Amino acid sequence: MLGRSGWSRAARSIHTRILLSYIGLIVLSGGLCAVAIHEVLVIRLESRITEAVQQEFQEINRLTTDGRDPRTGAPFTSVQAVFDVYFRRNVPSHEEAVLAFADGRLHHAALGRFPIDQLPHDTMQSFATSVRSYSLADGRPPIDRFDTARGEAYYGILPVRVGGSSGAFVVTILPVTQRQEIADLQTYGAAAVLGVVVLASGCAWLVTGRVLGPVRQLTETARLISQSDLTHRIPVGRQREAAEMALTFNAMLDRLEAVFRREREFILDASHELRGPLTISLGNLTMLDPEDSDRPQWRSTIALVTDELERMGRIVGDLQLLADVAHPQFLQPERIDLELFVAELAVKLSALAPRHWHVDDLGAGIVVADRHRLTEAVINLADNAVRHTEDSGTVALGANVTGTEFRLWVRDTGCGVPLDDQPHIFDRFRRGDQAHLRYPGSGLGLSIVRAIAEAHGGRAELVSRPGAGATFTLVIPRQTREGWHLGQDSDC
Template sequence: MTAQSRTTTQAAAGPTTTAVTTEPAATARAFPRRISARFRIMLWLLLLMTVALVAVAATTRSILVRDVEQRTDRLLNQETEEFASFVDNGVDPETGKSFTRLRPLLREFLERQYADPDEELIGVVEPGSVIRQPRDIPSPLPLHRDDASLARITGSSATTGVLDRPAGEIRWSKVAIDPGDGTPEGTFVVAFHTDREREAVNDVFQVLLAISGVALVLSTGIGWVVAGRILAPVRLVRQTAAQLTEQDLTQRIPVHGRDDVAALATTFNAMLDRLERAFSAQRQFVDDAGHELRTPITIVRGHLELMETSAETAAEREETVRLVTDELDRMSRIVEDLLLLAKAERPDFVTPEPVQLAELTADVFVKARTLGRREWELGEVAEGTVLLDPQRVTQAMVQLAQNAVQHTAPGATVRIGSRLSGGITGGLVVLYVADTGPGVPAQDSRLIFERFRRGTTRRGSRGGGAGLGLSIVKAIAEGHQGHVGLTETPGGGATFNLLLPRTHVPFGEHTPDGKTTLPLPRAGTETEVGDVG
């Protein structure tokens, strides 16, 4: 720790040291203000929706404008074609023959036409002489009053075009007239004022923008609520993780639904389960080690101090050394057993491999016979290949045999065997050790599988132990996703059954029903597996 984060002052009157800790300025900068995932989702949603709505509105306006232009072009073409046909086929009502004069031709045609309100039909006989329909045009400056624009149209070499004026745009088309009788040339002009049509398009565009804005606001609100509901489990995960401490790992996240967020919550809860088991095993290891090692340490220390302060004979000193060595050996065995139990939570605690069950049973029987002077019997031996960790299973069976030796008298019968239960391809592998001792009282059937617990009675025990043997057996069984059961031996005694699934489920993986273990009874419960006699 640097001088910037801690200052130490010492009083002159004594050695007391007072530490004043201040948070450095860099700590505040180590956690910059973050943008929440909910806010970022809404920003992206808002951006995408804005682009989409603007694109829809702009595309709609473009389509409407193009529709106006196409409709106007069709109208202009229709009017010019009708006028050309009238020039060729029209009959002068005064003479009953084809028109020979331009003014009567234009006047007669214009009187017969019903023009669009924004359409203007004009006949130009000579500069400054205009023939038109007697009606008003909804434009601030109709074409027949705009001499300059009309002169530009009649003087143009094109037959159609668009004229941009300060008073408004005009789309026009014209037909030149030459009667061939020496009279001045005339022009028929069709003009369409597009201002009102474009204003209607702009009104639709503005309405679309307004609707899009309202839709954007509503979508933003709804999206904010929906994003909050979707991310609620994620926030709960973060809050739960923030509340977790080594002393409290009981917090869990409720799982609702079957989506990715529910899978996240399930995974997080499984992680908490593993952490809780790990911390629980650690605390139990520390508590058990401190509890069980305190007595031999006290004995060793007492004898060593006694050796320093008393004048012992060589025989007494040798006895003291023997007692100290014995206690140290017991401490070593306790530490090894505790380390083994601590490793039981690790994924690699058991390493299953194909094993011939008959060969494994025979090996266990041969090794157990050297444990004591008992009447050892090899019971039934099952045939078949099973998936087990042979070293761990052998360790458990030898421990059960040692337990039987400790709780029976010399000459008592101890039977070891194996069987398959539940069919050829599935079910359980049952390995058992049956003795003819005093048995286990019902109130101790669960108690004896706990660490450092030996039950209320000693079953005629002839040796002391730390009370970890059956706990190790239980850990090995559970490492195979199985359990250890206890039943009575016919005729008296206790039978310990190691029940393991034939198909091993790897540590931490799930069975089809979603559980991490097979649906076997809990360790220490009585389970009938048939007559072992």
């Protein structure tokens, strides 16, 4: 059984709130419909009553204006004669009573089909003493009401004047049967609304349960997910919206899992790379003897430790640069004359080391990019090429513009990149199997190159054959990415 907290959670759940809203809407709609139907039925009832009273008034008017006394064959000379003929010829309808007053006294009363045996005394006195003059506005008699033991009755009074006599013709209707039919209809309507509410509530519970099923699965999956376990996924159903939500959520989990996996790999690689310099530094420092501070061994140890600490500083600097890639201000784009830019780079690179430096192609055209970040990437590529070529080797720089992008490459005639290493050459802390033994470095240079290319909306490519050199290329869009804002055009 659910405890108090369980019931509280169930009452606050979206499933319950949707169901209650649905039920409330049905009840409100049913109630408004019932009220509207009741009002329409009452209006129609009153309209029929008015028409029935009007019909009786027309009958008595025809007698007084066009009728003749059957005893004499001449027009009527008194209201009593008119009333006598009328009551002989007409029988009141069901729940209708007709009364005739002459000279202030009751002359005839037809109450045989009226729901009550006699009218209230006050009402009869009012009929007898009434001197009000009723007019038929728009052809319809004025209708008044009085209370009875079986509900409210409707009545109309028609003044009648014939010759020198006057009287009043009264038609009263007490619609007990019709009111009971309206009440029964309301009862049946309420029962029908209740049945609809129960049936609709059950259907709504099932439908909302199915509709909210993916939401519950999403909640349960999110509850089971932690940073160490991102393997749970939501089953993809057949419902279009639910399937789209599940696919979107699963795609987000795939991206998160990839991010966390790279983060773990990065932490492991960083700790491994930093552990080496720390171990070397601490190991050498523990071997120092304060009494031997003047000996060459002391100075060489200090130099070694300093070198390792500087290497750690470079690693930390490279890591900081990679972390800054996601910052919106990482790039500062400007208009660049590609030909002049490549010529400047060629001068800068030639000072790195004594190699055969060559420019394959200066390129031509105006591009939009971050000059300093591209320079940093190219210097990283050139430094990598220098370390993998002999003194007599060739390192070349080139650029060209093709369509909506431009390419900037560094080519060398060194040993090339082994085929097994090529798919991972741009990963952090990834170097060739023997590269870490032959060349110092953090293994972050090519990762920085790729990060700069991707920050521009481009990519980094490698073409290499073992023993035949390698060509690293930056492929960058010529125009600014969305969100970049340029200042004044440069004079390049």
